[in-house]
Amino acid sequence: SGQRAVVTRCVEAAEVVNCHAFSPDESILAVCPNNEEIHIFEAQTPGGELRRAHILKQHTQRVTALAWSCNGKLASVSEDRTASVWERAANSGGWNAVLVELKATRAALCVAWAPEGTRFVVGFSSCDVAICSFKEQAQCWVATKVGKSKDAVAAVAWHPKLDILATGSVDGCCTVYQMDQNIRESKVAEILAADAWVNAVAFSPSGRTLAFASQDSSVRFKDLGGSREAPATVVRWSRLPFLQVVFSSERCLIAAGFDNIPVIFRLTATSRWEAVGFVDASPRAGITGSKSKVPRGSFEGAREHFRNMGSREQQMIQAGASSWHSNTITCLAVLSKARFSTSAVDGQVITWELELE
16 A cells, blocks of 8 residues: 655756755755755746756865755755855855854754744754854854753754754654743753654644654654643554655655655544555656666666665565655655655655645
């Protein structure tokens, strides 16, 4: 069993893509090709083909995460312990990097904007969590440390309506922070334990449900509107772990990672979360891109062919799923209620549209 979908766009972005982000209107795609650069792809017309237009060079080590604000600012964080906020130059059409005073001692691993687009949160391998806000007098973004875990913070998420943060860390905990209005103090509202390090966290659109995926191939769902003492619901996946999770609606979660193909979780009529199965996608007529960018007949093509004949790929085919990615999915983002995007180690960025049931 699974979920039918249509692939609406396939971009051959690089040899490897470790993170990506679409602008709010989807006219701009930002991609990191697993190095210190950020490649900007732009469409000349709405829904048109995305072509590489700019390469942003500010970081000195690998960019680890990208995120767009609701008002069109692009935040990037890097292993070089820095962050940048990129804004479109009004006159030249290029991009300007605005300084972020991060004061980090170790690599920045993840980033997420607040819903109103005036603040963003960063997680560090130094176990810290910081919120960055713009200071008019200094004309730069300044970080304020608001929390600390026992190990590296691998994932962050901002509540869609309240000043509440969720973080996932390598110590196997998902921590929920309640912020004050001035961002000067925070308190730990809840600590949810997993059986392995936490790779991803996400709030549902209303903020009522918090989901987090861990390295033991499970996803946990916590109803924040229910009793604080009530345990999180654990849904175990029979295959490889997830690296990313996003909600497309209150009753649908999309997860992706080492299985190379997105997986759907749904809230049933009896209020239980369960795994529906792989996304089974067919191409929409006229889309650009293909399932494989390696020419047939070449050595690389032969190697990819045998790699794709591995037992895990055969199991997917037997289960009725068709994988567009040929390697680990590294980044996942929701675009609208039924649409989402993925990028992977195979260098592709793909947009998907679920068939509504």
